[in-house]
Amino acid sequence: MVRKALLGQLSDLDIRLLRVFRAVVECGGMAAAELELNIGRSTISRHVKDLETRLGLTLCHRGRGGFALTAEGQAVYDATLRLVAALDGFRSDVDDLHRRLTGTLVLALFDKTVSNPASHLHDALGAFHDAAPDAAIEMHVHGINTIERGVLDNQFQVGIIPAHRPSSALDYLPLFGEHMDLYVAPGHPLFATGESDNDDEAIRRHAYAGLGYHSPNMEKSHAMRLRRQATAYDQEAVAILVRSGRYLGYLPDHYARAFVERGQMRRIDNPRFQYDVEFAAIVRHAPKPSRMVQTFLDSLVKAHPQAVMPG
């Protein structure tokens, strides 16, 4: 039976075709997929056609009239996502093997910490290098959720994030603090004068730009009932939104200082609207960190003597 013979060939060679198909679906057509895949439309067309032949299914209707998945195409697309996830899982497993073998420290940290005077991360890395000169270091910058997920998934061995809602699957190591204040920029009604800084209701009246994921930023803005009208997923984006003169927003003092010195931002001097963040290193609770990772954690602690060890 021809179908079975063709299906028998599936999986060793057709994954590339499946990846092409997935790109076509996600781009909504072959023309757009050309940019994504960086191969010609005729090649893409042939790959999708070949995949249809191999699977014995019509996956989509496409042409000048537009692109639409068939019901079978949708099912194959869904199955492809699961398969690609498994492939990524395999790759991740092998990556992890390598890290364990080659002694690579994989670190993910939150953005905009380099300018924080309380952060001695650079000292910790220096000490770690002295302790383990042969170890390689891989450093990533991501948002809080990505870092947490990545630590849990073994993509990162250590994460450094502003501590917020804790998870029992993670261990936290407090490191340094960060002071957060509300800022405004020229063009904002509150910029010109400081008289209303102490007027809580006046502050609440204005549009606020805040982070769109769970974080100390979100917690505080909810607590202070600030009216979020712009959502950002990066502090750089918050800074840009503040700079627009239409929003107030929280920024770390050390980060905002450069803007203040240039007259590009002004701090809202109201102690009720300020908050402090504690940055912590996170590792998976189980399995316990390797010796190399523990060496780095020790370096972190030594570099931040003021931090309070948790109970």
Next chain:
Amino acid sequence: MVRKALLGQLSDLDIRLLRVFRAVVECGGMAAAELELNIGRSTISRHVKDLETRLGLTLCHRGRGGFALTAEGQAVYDATLRLVAALDGFRSDVDDLHRRLTGTLVLALFDKTVSNPASHLHDALGAFHDAAPDAAIEMHVHGINTIERGVLDNQFQVGIIPAHRPSSALDYLPLFGEHMDLYVAPGHPLFATGESDNDDEAIRRHAYAGLGYHSPNMEKSHAMRLRRQATAYDQEAVAILVRSGRYLGYLPDHYARAFVERGQMRRIDNPRFQYDVEFAAIVRHAPKPSRMVQTFLDSLVKAHPQAVMPG
């Protein structure tokens, strides 16, 4: 970085190498894997070598001295099993799509039912064909566990098995009965005379050949405290064991009749040791069967009017 470039290529082409590697591991070396893979040892050697190069890992030690996985090799082997399972899952999904699309009835049944006069399965299939002439039929014969698992996994749409321990994930449709008796063959001490058939202890004194998986056979033999000294996984194997003249064993009367008529077996005439089995069609509880499958189930019911519908 070379490693990343190579790893980037992983998964579209290397799966065949991973399959080869898996076969080598499971065969305990390349020589034995030749038979399994049906390719030459030099090709196998090169594939494993290529895989090691691509992954940047030494997977095994092999040669005249023997075969042994490294720790990394074991991890890659484990990861490969997960990957292959995902590939099989994909294929299974596509297969299921096909069945839904082409109107294929996929049926799995227990062996040795064709000779049972109470079974009107052939009539049901005829009626089904009349009702759905374009539907294709795929028929499998397996043991009870395989059928149950296959129905749950969507490999089979309908299973027909002797009902035993029920599962809430399955719906049961009683169809027909089967009478089971103990049999012995020439050469067995109980074959020559029937006087001791009614002597329960005499029967228990003899070695018994029974099925090695949960089934009415296992339930009854446990209840009657028969001493199982040979384990089979198919009734044909039980028949062979009985024919050896060393064991008594349960067989369906309709199946054993041919042997009895040839003087090759004798029934143990003891009502306490007899039992009846009820065959039932099983389908997954959810999702509900398709119209085509329901059509077949209706045909089954019409073909077995004596069966009792469950409460």
Next chain:
DNA sequence: TGCTAAGTTTCATATTTATGAAACATTTGA
């Protein structure tokens, strides 16, 4: 010590796959 078994490496060949160019088909929108 020498033979055998298991595995490695190189060479040559065949097959498969990928790709862009060019020409064509269909549908939509101006």
Next chain:
DNA sequence: TCAAATGTTTCATAAATATGAAACTTAGCA
């Protein structure tokens, strides 16, 4: 109605992959 956009098919070429044969290496066993 015609041009443009999207996709299809064929051709020619290049690259990648798979394979067995042959020669070689290493280790174990008689």
